[in-house]
Amino acid sequence: MTPPDSAPTAALGSRQFRFGAITIDRVLEFQDAIFPPAVVFPQATRAAVESHRGWLEPRLRDPARGLLMFSFHTFVIRTPRRTIVVDTCGGNDKPRPGKPRYHQRHWPYLERLAAVGVTAENVDAVVCTHLHADHVGWNTRLVEGRWVPTFPRARYLFVRREWEFWREEYKTERFTGDPYHEDSILPILDAGLADFVESDLRLDDGVWLEPTPGHTPGHVAVHVSGGGRDAVLSGDLMHHALQCAEPEWSSCFCVDPAHSARTRRAFLERYAGTDTLIMPAHFPAPTAGHIVRDGHGFRFLFDEAAHS
Numbered sequence: 001m002t003p004p005d006s007a008p009t010a011a012l013g014s015r016q017f018r019f020g021a022i023t024i025d026r027v028l029e030f031q032d033a034i035f036p037p038a039v040v041f042p043q044a045t046r047a048a049v050e051s052h053r054g055w056l057e058p059r060l061r062d063p064a065r066g067l068l069m070f071s072f073h074t075f076v077i078r079t080p081r082r083t084i085v086v087d088t089c090g091g092n093d094k095p096r097p098g099k100p101r102y103h104q105r106h107w108p109y110l111e112r113l114a115a116v117g118v119t120a121e122n123v124d125a126v127v128c129t130h131l132h133a134d135h136v137g138w139n140t141r142l143v144e145g146r147w148v149p150t151f152p153r154a155r156y157l158f159v160r161r162e163w164e165f166w167r168e169e170y171k172t173e174r175f176t177g178d179p180y181h182e183d184s185i186l187p188i189l190d191a192g193l194a195d196f197v198e199s200d201l202r203l204d205d206g207v208w209l210e211p212t213p214g215h216t217p218g219h220v221a222v223h224v225s226g227g228g229r230d231a232v233l234s235g236d237l238m239h240h241a242l243q244c245a246e247p248e249w250s251s252c253f254c255v256d257p258a259h260s261a262r263t264r265r266a267f268l269e270r271y272a273g274t275d276t277l278i279m280p281a282h283f284p285a286p287t288a289g290h291i292v293r294d295g296h297g298f299r300f301l302f303d304e305a306a307h308s
């Protein structure tokens with residue numbers, strides 16, 4: 001199911017979304033069926049997953065292997081004044097012995113950015129919804145043996161609460177992850193490109209951050225509003241559409257699963273039945289969609305027009 005590294009963007013669900021004068025493009029790093037449901041969602045029972053099978057397969061779950069489908073992508077927001085990159089995936093050449101799917105990869109990510117008209121030099125701001133390895137990878141790239149900022153003219157906006165949590169967490173015995181702090185975050189500080197910001201920062205007219213803590217303490221969503229339409233880039237507030245049907249299922253990656261579940265349910269309640277386009281960080285193509293109520297839970301209805 002893994003697309004070849006050279007797969008053209010057009011085959012990967014690329015499409016531009018427009019909100020008045022603001023556009024959003026989705027730029028893929030990779031998409032694949034990778035997790036058994038009960039691994040990523042410890043509360044998931046076989047019976048519950050089976051009950052959702054009718055709408056999960058094949059887009060959201062590989063019928064042959066039973067694995068859930070995940071996408072890893074960046075969103076590019078362009079306003080009349082600024083080009084903003086949201087979440088920077090896993091990155092190339094990164095040593096990730098603990099996570100083979102991110103380890104020493106060579107994705108044509110910068111080529112795919114170029115295909116939607118974005119060069120590294122014309123990115124003004126980089127937003128990481130949170131500081132996990134799959135959201136910071138392209139913050140840097142390897143040049144002559146050194147990790148250098150991929151976007152040399154950008155300000156990298158790290159939510160202060162998030163940075164302060166991980167700065168300490170990385171030092172503890174609990175932290176057994178890969179060295180992404182060293183190769184994807186600290187080089188940005190060393191280059192003087194990091195700004196520590198509040199979780200409700202306004203980035204431009206019609207673009208602002210919204211606090212959505214739980215998955216991590218300083219997790220944020222990015223709200224876009226223009227031309228009478230709204231979108232929310234919701235990061236890892238939910239990893240998979242199963243969590244609309246089962247809002248209590250937090251992922252094994254959540255720092256505070258109970259808080260994550262509360263934030264998710266409040267988010268689903270807030271946007272259910274509205275026209276707001278929800279754009280999560282890991283939903284496979286076409287990625288964007290709307291939330292509707294369905295019994296005691298919710299459903300995610302993909303924006304099928306987005307599948308080009």
Ligand SMILES: [Zn+2]
Nearest residue numbers: 132134236281
């Ligand atoms: Zn993630």
